[in-house]
Amino acid sequence: MLKLLILSSEADQYARLIELANLPDLEIVNDPTECDILLGEPRKIRDALPQLNHPKWIQSIYAGVESLVETSQRRDYILTNARGVFGGLMSEYVFGYMLAHEKGIFERFKAQQAKKWERFESGLLRGKTLGLLGVGSIGAHLAGTAKHFGMTVWGYTRESETSKCVDRYFHPAEMESDGLPWAQEHVPAIQKFAKGLDFLVVVLPRTKDTDRIVDASLLEALPQHAVIMNVGRGNAVDESALVDALEQEKIAGAILDVTTQEPLPEKHPFWTTKNLLLTFHTSALSYPEDIANLFIENYILYIEGRPLKYQVDFERGY
Amino acid sequence: MLKLLILSSEADQYARLIELANLPDLEIVNDPTECDILLGEPRKIRDALPQLNHPKWIQSIYAGVESLVETSQRRDYILTNARGVFGGLMSEYVFGYMLAHEKGIFERFKAQQAKKWERFESGLLRGKTLGLLGVGSIGAHLAGTAKHFGMTVWGYTRESETSKCVDRYFHPAEMESDGLPWAQEHVPAIQKFAKGLDFLVVVLPRTKDTDRIVDASLLEALPQHAVIMNVGRGNAVDESALVDALEQEKIAGAILDVTTQEPLPEKHPFWTTKNLLLTFHTSALSYPEDIANLFIENYILYIEGRPLKYQVDFERGY
Numbered sequence: 001m002l003k004l005l006i007l008s009s010e011a012d013q014y015a016r017l018i019e020l021a022n023l024p025d026l027e028i029v030n031d032p033t034e035c036d037i038l039l040g041e042p043r044k045i046r047d048a049l050p051q052l053n054h055p056k057w058i059q060s061i062y063a064g065v066e067s068l069v070e071t072s073q074r075r076d077y078i079l080t081n082a083r084g085v086f087g088g089l090m091s092e093y094v095f096g097y098m099l100a101h102e103k104g105i106f107e108r109f110k111a112q113q114a115k116k117w118e119r120f121e122s123g124l125l126r127g128k129t130l131g132l133l134g135v136g137s138i139g140a141h142l143a144g145t146a147k148h149f150g151m152t153v154w155g156y157t158r159e160s161e162t163s164k165c166v167d168r169y170f171h172p173a174e175m176e177s178d179g180l181p182w183a184q185e186h187v188p189a190i191q192k193f194a195k196g197l198d199f200l201v202v203v204l205p206r207t208k209d210t211d212r213i214v215d216a217s218l219l220e221a222l223p224q225h226a227v228i229m230n231v232g233r234g235n236a237v238d239e240s241a242l243v244d245a246l247e248q249e250k251i252a253g254a255i256l257d258v259t260t261q262e263p264l265p266e267k268h269p270f271w272t273t274k275n276l277l278l279t280f281h282t283s284a285l286s287y288p289e290d291i292a293n294l295f296i297e298n299y300i301l302y303i304e305g306r307p308l309k310y311q312v313d314f315e316r317g318y
Numbered sequence: 319m320l321k322l323l324i325l326s327s328e329a330d331q332y333a334r335l336i337e338l339a340n341l342p343d344l345e346i347v348n349d350p351t352e353c354d355i356l357l358g359e360p361r362k363i364r365d366a367l368p369q370l371n372h373p374k375w376i377q378s379i380y381a382g383v384e385s386l387v388e389t390s391q392r393r394d395y396i397l398t399n400a401r402g403v404f405g406g407l408m409s410e411y412v413f414g415y416m417l418a419h420e421k422g423i424f425e426r427f428k429a430q431q432a433k434k435w436e437r438f439e440s441g442l443l444r445g446k447t448l449g450l451l452g453v454g455s456i457g458a459h460l461a462g463t464a465k466h467f468g469m470t471v472w473g474y475t476r477e478s479e480t481s482k483c484v485d486r487y488f489h490p491a492e493m494e495s496d497g498l499p500w501a502q503e504h505v506p507a508i509q510k511f512a513k514g515l516d517f518l519v520v521v522l523p524r525t526k527d528t529d530r531i532v533d534a535s536l537l538e539a540l541p542q543h544a545v546i547m548n549v550g551r552g553n554a555v556d557e558s559a560l561v562d563a564l565e566q567e568k569i570a571g572a573i574l575d576v577t578t579q580e581p582l583p584e585k586h587p588f589w590t591t592k593n594l595l596l597t598f599h600t601s602a603l604s605y606p607e608d609i610a611n612l613f614i615e616n617y618i619l620y621i622e623g624r625p626l627k628y629q630v631d632f633e634r635g636y
Contacts, residue, residue: 088444088467088468089442089444091467092417092420092421092440092442092443092444092467093417093421093440095413095417096414096417096418096420096421096423097421097423099410099411099413099414099417099418100414100417100418100423102410102414103410103411103414103415103597105414105415105418105423106427108595108596108597108598108600109424109595111598112589112595112596115584115589117580117581117582117596117598118598119598119599119600120600121600121603122410122411122600122601122603124407124410125410126406126407126410144466145466148462148463148466149406149409149410150406262435263435264435266433271430271433277426277427277430278426278430278435279421279426280426280429280435280436280437281437282426282437282438282439282440283440285439285440
């Protein structure tokens with residue numbers, strides 16, 4: 001009999017869903033010292049790690065597992081994270097805000113408040129270019145929605161080229177000529193990527209390689225009408241460079257679901273930065289129904305001795 | 319040589335696009351008395367109708383042609399309207415506002431203004447039901463986008479069942495039992511349709527049959543959390559019934575692109591009705607590139623003597 005410990009504020013709901021599945025040889029327990037398998041929130045699991053006697057497999061209910069891959073933590077188990085379930089949720093969020101920007105939803109509301117019948121033209125997603133900084137399973141889903149709306153999709157990614165909906169890939173190692181042969185100017189691929197975008201959506205995990213990848217030079221490379229969104233982790237953005245870019249109108253807007261400090265401190269400039277919207281880390285919540293299905297699927301693989309889905313590489317960090 | 323008159327505030331742009339196509343036997347003229355073909359805005363064309371000596375074919379650049387199908391007008395020509403080009407534009411608008419509602423875009427902005435890190439849960443389109451009142455080419459496109467977001471789609475339509483993305487159709491003639499066999503209560507199909515919806519999107523042309531189709535009884539049938547959008551014509555909505563339903567919170571919101579009087583008079587209650595957003599008839603503008611392509615396609619059919627696309631039935635009104 002395998003023993004499962006659930007560490008989540010929604011543990012009851014997870015237990016109910018898993019019990020409904022009648023999985024063979026599985027018992028839900030409350031004692032960390034006797035469990036073989038854990039399902040839960042990474043921080044709660046991190047706090048329990050030292051007490052575990054024989055953890056074999058841990059399933060995170062979040063995509064981001066940075067608190068479990070720190071080098072100081074034990075790594076004597078298989079870690080799997082939640083993937084493949086957030087794409088649709090993220091598409092709703094990302095396209096909701098991109099469309100709100102194009103349709104001028106706030107501007108039209110102001111016109112209504114002023115009782116002005118103002119027929120200024122809406123912008124369109126159709127024909128515009130979406131850049132994905134990070135093309136994992138979420139990025140691939142966003143790319144599919146972008147195609148539905150007639151957009152061009154560019155992806156900047158370390159290696160994977162898994163989505164057919166991405167029209168053009170850029171990679172960190174490349175240097176690209178700027179299209180002016182006589183100038184022989186070579187720019188980093190990430191700047192070449194940024195220059196062609198109308199929207200930049202950051203969907204990166206927190207790793208040392210993603211720290212402040214959105215810096216002053218990248219913000220400088222974006223067109224002035226561009227809008228940036230961060231739905232990954234706050235570490236990816238140089239926050240003071242972003243404030244400068246927005247206040248100086250070097251870009252048109254930012255929508256941030258994540259920040260380096262959460263909750264955002266009261267004195268942080270982001271609360272009042274021009275054209276910046278905060279959404280308080282709500283872009284894609286983990287729904288127990290989704291994650292329980294993922295756990296059930298992985299549990300079947302586990303007892304059959306087959307490789308689990310979405311295994312985390314501790315070194316890489318995702 | 320066929321003579322084309324263009325009546326639009328963007329006539330120059332249309333002329334340029336059509337000239338680029340090098341259509342055979344076609345000359346663009348300025349004199350209404352000598353033209354065979356017209357391309358333009360329905361109201362401008364209506365004003366010119368009495369001066370025309372031998373109109374053969376008129377292509378409207380809008381979908382709505384009510385000013386050309388009034389019984390007092392001449393009908394001695396083929397009228398075609400613009401269809402098949404607004405679906406994508408309407409999807410951007412409709413899903414922009416539906417997502418803004420689900421994601422609480424205005425509420426989150428208020429929380430930011432109050433400097434409150436408020437993590438209230440977003441709603442999801444996934445799993446919700448979109449009802450289309452009218453399933454023409456725009457409705458069919460909206461249905462496809464709804465499917466992309468994992469929604470169920472119901473359609474209420476006079477006869478056509480053209481979209482495979484509509485999960486269930488309702489028709490005016492039907493009476494449906496209310497699912498309670500012992501009660502034997504029969505309700506009109508439109509109320510049965512309304513009862514199952516999270517969003518009701520009205521995409522109807524202006525005809526005598528669509529006058530105030532959204533009345534107090536339909537609004538009463540909608541669930542309290544439902545949101546209604548009108549992207550068709552203002553005549554479809556009983557405006558005072560809608561004000562009552564919103565003020566009494568019988569439904570959760572309304573987004574109106576069209577109203578019976580446009581521009582909306584300054585004293586109209588809609589400006590300040592609770593949970594009502596106005597967008598000033600901007601949901602889908604006619605882009606000359608789209609409409610010129612449609613004209614060019616129809617012109618080729620015309621000179622080949624074949625049936626034109628999107629012919630309007632004067633009696634039906636669309």
